[in-house]
Amino acid sequence: MTWFDTFFEKTSRTAARLSSRRSVVGGIGALAAGAAVFPLLPVSRVRGEEVANDPGDPSSCDYWRYCAIDGYLCSCCGGTHTACPPGTIMSPVTWVGTCLNPGDNKHYIISYNDCCGKSGCGRCGCVRNEGDKPMYLPQAANNINWCAGGSADIIYNCSTAIIVGVDDGA
Amino acid sequence: MACVVSETAHAGDARAHADYMIHCQGCHVPDGSGLEGKVPDLRTSLPMLLSVEGGRAFLVQVPGSSMSALSDTRLASTLNWMVRNFTGLKTDQQFRDYTEAEIENIRPQRLEDVFATRNALIGHLETDDGRPAE
Numbered sequence: 001m002t003w004f005d006t007f008f009e010k011t012s013r014t015a016a017r018l019s020s021r022r023s024v025v026g027g028i029g030a031l032a033a034g035a036a037v038f039p040l041l042p043v044s045r046v047r048g049e050e051v052a053n054d055p056g057d058p059s060s061c062d063y064w065r066y067c068a069i070d071g072y073l074c075s076c077c078g079g080t081h082t083a084c085p086p087g088t089i090m091s092p093v094t095w096v097g098t099c100l101n102p103g104d105n106k107h108y109i110i111s112y113n114d115c116c117g118k119s120g121c122g123r124c125g126c127v128r129n130e131g132d133k134p135m136y137l138p139q140a141a142n143n144i145n146w147c148a149g150g151s152a153d154i155i156y157n158c159s160t161a162i163i164v165g166v167d168d169g170a
Numbered sequence: 171m172a173c174v175v176s177e178t179a180h181a182g183d184a185r186a187h188a189d190y191m192i193h194c195q196g197c198h199v200p201d202g203s204g205l206e207g208k209v210p211d212l213r214t215s216l217p218m219l220l221s222v223e224g225g226r227a228f229l230v231q232v233p234g235s236s237m238s239a240l241s242d243t244r245l246a247s248t249l250n251w252m253v254r255n256f257t258g259l260k261t262d263q264q265f266r267d268y269t270e271a272e273i274e275n276i277r278p279q280r281l282e283d284v285f286a287t288r289n290a291l292i293g294h295l296e297t298d299d300g301r302p303a304e
Binding site for chain 1: 184187188191192193195196197199200205208209237239
């Protein structure tokens, strides 16, 4: 056990020599404050699920998740297929559709949350509209500017495609 | 037998939850809390509506329900799922499940003015921003 005692004696003495008691208290304080503030950082709270077999390129309109999309792809606009570009805010209300994943042959429920607050991105326009209904069925129409519900109001930038569940057809 | 029953109920729950996600969640958001001033909070508005006469029918007749692409059976299951999961009404004594026959009966009766009807039903129970009155 001697080496054990020596090791800890040495490390303790080094720690004591190199740091004051106040700095330790300060460090703990900073850590506590940081831990409390971290959850407040402005990140989207939308719960996205990932799938093991997710074939295709999220910056291409052919990507399977985009089967019901109508808009610019955020993955071409500085964001990703699940995250908004910097400077935009994800609208909490959204158009939801289902798409077949060719990787596992399951239908997934996709939430096409719009990113809002900066003018239209203009890159990778993608209109596929599977399952889209006319505007007189507004809850199933993807032509609605869903940014209207969010805090950034109606300025539309691009669209994401986030998996929110599986539709097993049961 | 108990096992079979619970599995069936579970499968129904999964279907109803998927239908909630596809047909309702876009506006009402995953936990039913909605969007203040724009989309009602289901967690508070469902119990309020179910506590007054006519509120139970109103929940079937609001455009989001009555005009949805869901069949009567699946609309009944989705509404039941929402009440069971977003409110404290857990037992059969607190809330009687909607049935297909009930939906079929009340769904075609169109609301002339959705907001006026809602206000007449529960306006006295809530504040201007839709929260329950203290």
